[in-house]
Amino acid sequence: MTLPESGKPPTSADVARVAGVSRSTVSYVLNSPPGARVSAETRERVLKAVRELGYAPSAPARSLRSGNSDVVLFPLPLQPMGQLLEQFIDEFTEALRRQDLNLLIHGDRYARGVDAARAWAALRPLAVMAEAARLTDGGVEVLRRAGVRAIFAWGREEHPGVPTAIFDNRDTGAQAIRHLISRGHRKMACLVPSGPLAGLGQERWEGARTAAEDAGCSLERVDVGYIREDILAVVRGWQQQTDPPTAVFAGNDDFALMIISALRECGWTVPGDMAVVGADDLPFCDLVWPRLTSVAMHTRTMGSGAADALTSLMAGKPYKHRNHMVVHPRVVVRESG
Amino acid sequence: MTLPESGKPPTSADVARVAGVSRSTVSYVLNSPPGARVSAETRERVLKAVRELGYAPSAPARSLRSGNSDVVLFPLPLQPMGQLLEQFIDEFTEALRRQDLNLLIHGDRYARGVDAARAWAALRPLAVMAEAARLTDGGVEVLRRAGVRAIFAWGREEHPGVPTAIFDNRDTGAQAIRHLISRGHRKMACLVPSGPLAGLGQERWEGARTAAEDAGCSLERVDVGYIREDILAVVRGWQQQTDPPTAVFAGNDDFALMIISALRECGWTVPGDMAVVGADDLPFCDLVWPRLTSVAMHTRTMGSGAADALTSLMAGKPYKHRNHMVVHPRVVVRESG
DNA sequence: CTGAAAGCGCTAACAG
DNA sequence: CTGTTAGCGCTTTCAG
Numbered sequence: 001m002t003l004p005e006s007g008k009p010p011t012s013a014d015v016a017r018v019a020g021v022s023r024s025t026v027s028y029v030l031n032s033p034p035g036a037r038v039s040a041e042t043r044e045r046v047l048k049a050v051r052e053l054g055y056a057p058s059a060p061a062r063s064l065r066s067g068n069s070d071v072v073l074f075p076l077p078l079q080p081m082g083q084l085l086e087q088f089i090d091e092f093t094e095a096l097r098r099q100d101l102n103l104l105i106h107g108d109r110y111a112r113g114v115d116a117a118r119a120w121a122a123l124r125p126l127a128v129m130a131e132a133a134r135l136t137d138g139g140v141e142v143l144r145r146a147g148v149r150a151i152f153a154w155g156r157e158e159h160p161g162v163p164t165a166i167f168d169n170r171d172t173g174a175q176a177i178r179h180l181i182s183r184g185h186r187k188m189a190c191l192v193p194s195g196p197l198a199g200l201g202q203e204r205w206e207g208a209r210t211a212a213e214d215a216g217c218s219l220e221r222v223d224v225g226y227i228r229e230d231i232l233a234v235v236r237g238w239q240q241q242t243d244p245p246t247a248v249f250a251g252n253d254d255f256a257l258m259i260i261s262a263l264r265e266c267g268w269t270v271p272g273d274m275a276v277v278g279a280d281d282l283p284f285c286d287l288v289w290p291r292l293t294s295v296a297m298h299t300r301t302m303g304s305g306a307a308d309a310l311t312s313l314m315a316g317k318p319y320k321h322r323n324h325m326v327v328h329p330r331v332v333v334r335e336s337g
Numbered sequence: 338m339t340l341p342e343s344g345k346p347p348t349s350a351d352v353a354r355v356a357g358v359s360r361s362t363v364s365y366v367l368n369s370p371p372g373a374r375v376s377a378e379t380r381e382r383v384l385k386a387v388r389e390l391g392y393a394p395s396a397p398a399r400s401l402r403s404g405n406s407d408v409v410l411f412p413l414p415l416q417p418m419g420q421l422l423e424q425f426i427d428e429f430t431e432a433l434r435r436q437d438l439n440l441l442i443h444g445d446r447y448a449r450g451v452d453a454a455r456a457w458a459a460l461r462p463l464a465v466m467a468e469a470a471r472l473t474d475g476g477v478e479v480l481r482r483a484g485v486r487a488i489f490a491w492g493r494e495e496h497p498g499v500p501t502a503i504f505d506n507r508d509t510g511a512q513a514i515r516h517l518i519s520r521g522h523r524k525m526a527c528l529v530p531s532g533p534l535a536g537l538g539q540e541r542w543e544g545a546r547t548a549a550e551d552a553g554c555s556l557e558r559v560d561v562g563y564i565r566e567d568i569l570a571v572v573r574g575w576q577q578q579t580d581p582p583t584a585v586f587a588g589n590d591d592f593a594l595m596i597i598s599a600l601r602e603c604g605w606t607v608p609g610d611m612a613v614v615g616a617d618d619l620p621f622c623d624l625v626w627p628r629l630t631s632v633a634m635h636t637r638t639m640g641s642g643a644a645d646a647l648t649s650l651m652a653g654k655p656y657k658h659r660n661h662m663v664v665h666p667r668v669v670v671r672e673s674g
Numbered sequence: 675c676t677g678a679a680a681g682c683g684c685t686a687a688c689a690g
Numbered sequence: 691c692t693g694t695t696a697g698c699g700c701t702t703t704c705a706g
Binding site: 359404 | 675676677678681682683684
């Protein structure tokens with residue numbers, strides 16, 4: 001075997017020695033910078049040595065030397081995203097791969113502000129894409145200082161000084177209600193969750209209320225917890241009413257599933273007695289009877305939008321501080337409402 | 338302002354200059370190695386300078402110099418995990434944080450073997466925890482050579498030479514069937530999904546079949562795709578039979594949801610006419626009527642098990658190559674079966 | 675406590 | 691095309 005005796009990781013010097021070339025040649029072969037020409041035969045010898053040694057260039061050393069990195073850092077969101085998370089990561093990774101960039105997800109989902117920024121900055125990533133809620137001015141400053149070339153935010157509100165992908169949750173509520181109105185409903189209800197999803201639910205409610213007011217329709221606000229009993233109580237309440245709503249925007253798909261389940265448990269039909277619209281377009285929307293009408297966000301927009309911004313950055317264009325982008329939802333119409 | 342003029346990231350030398358101390362002192366303050374004593378006043382001056390400068394030590398430089406890192410790398414699983422993923426990551430991150438370790442998730446979920454190993458090894462992580470299916474002997478060798486101190490695998494089968502957390506999916510099937518038998522069922526069905534979940538479904542089926550055989554009960558295998566129409570066809574088929582099964586193990590919770598929905602659509606009651614058991618214990622199991630009985634894996638076991646292994650490794654104990662750990666499921670009994 | 679100095683693995687000039 | 695060399699930011703040793 002040509003392996004070095006030591007237990008230490010092989011270095012480019014080891015590769016050079018085994019291949020019988022200089023370290024620069026190894027570097028040229030591995031990075032093929034513009035204007036470095038290596039004969040096919042030499043290149044092959046080097047690659048063979050790389051394989052033999054199981055050599056993997058050290059990213060830390062490379063980053064230290066070259067002053068930049070191919071890492072885009074995505075701190076794991078505090079907000080539970082469920083299926084959307086995997087979906088977004090896939091799209092983003094794919095978009096980045098086309099530019100030889102790597103997505104790295106930071107596992108700590110709780111740190112925020114300057115503390116979080118320091119942890120992220122320590123890795124010296126090329127770019128950071130974080131929830132707006134976890135960025136503070138101080139944090140952004142730390143990232144800038146650490147040489148992070150691009151900082152993107154995403155979330156419910158724009159972050160000052162950082163380009164933000166804004167998820168228009170008011171529009172989600174508005175679209176749900178407008179859809180129901182277009183189906184002839186005039187008296188509706190809107191579920192507003194408490195707990196971790198309260199903020200999101202509140203925004204969706206606000207959009208829904210505005211849309212109902214604009215159309216002169218009635219919309220009842222119903223606050224519920226993430227528990228089955230709350231939902232059942234709501235349905236029982238409707239059963240008491242002489243003139244209950246004919247449609248409900250459930251706030252999200254889990255609540256839609258719950259409410260449909262509860263309605264049928266109480267002998268109501270969906271959408272006959274009560275139309276139901278969810279939000280997020282989770283996979284199960286397509287799998288149940290009736291299939292669930294849902295208001296979906298385009299995760300694609302977010303993934304490719306961020307990647308596009310990176311592209312222009314890479315192309316040397318100046319970094320724009322204020323090009324926010326609003327991600328709009330659309331209604332996926334199925335049978336439930 | 339005490340900021341340096343340049344656009345370059347502040348270094349420990351900048352901190353030293355601002356604080357009026359030497360670079361070694363800065364290092365001592367930030368890392369407090371055993372046997373480094375710094376006066377409280379000096380320490381405070383240093384920390385003040387750190388804050389003023391927005392200084393974050395460079396992880397690459399630190400890693401290069403010290404030869405080790407505080408990063409545990411978790412390549413994003415190829416297998417869709419849905420809710421389980423966030424859950425596991427949370428538990429693992431928390432367990433690692435207690436040892437001052439950081440979880441980093443590699444976004445590329447498709448690379449495997451030596452290619453994947455090279456990408457992971459480039460980051461020079463302390464440890465790697467990967468799906469067994471993405472590790473090959475060559476890949477493990479590359480990681481070892483690169484100085485990765487611990488390699489863990491997880492998945493459906495043990496990986497030779499690497500400690501593996503094995504998810505016993507046969508037992509999932511077996512437990513579901515044994516539970517149904519304990520409820521008095523003697524004629525049952527098992528849904529076996531095609532598509533990306535086929536491998537998983539096959540294992541669950543095998544366990545289910547064995548359990549049924551052992552008990553002398555009848556178990557019908559039903560292959561289905563991840564689409565609503567397949568499920569409806571299955572139910573219609575049962576309607577034709579004079580002596581249909583009385584219970585079904587749906588293979589996972591999505592299928593359980595679908596089949597319950599389809600059964601009720603066809604006028605059957607659950608669990609009266611047909612008991613249904615799912616698997617994975619997704620959150621919606623608790624949110625529908627009837628609530629869904631499901632076979633759950635302990636993600637806790639996996640997260641803390643891996644973290645424990647890391648602990649003993651950190652404590653300097655020798656790295657054991659063959660201490661596999663089997664993660665067993667348990668039945669969460671609710672109303673559907 | 676400080677200062678000087680070595681060196682981790684790599685890239686990019688630059689000189690052959 | 692190849693070899694030499696400086697130095698990225700940091701930790702750690704050693705002698706004050």
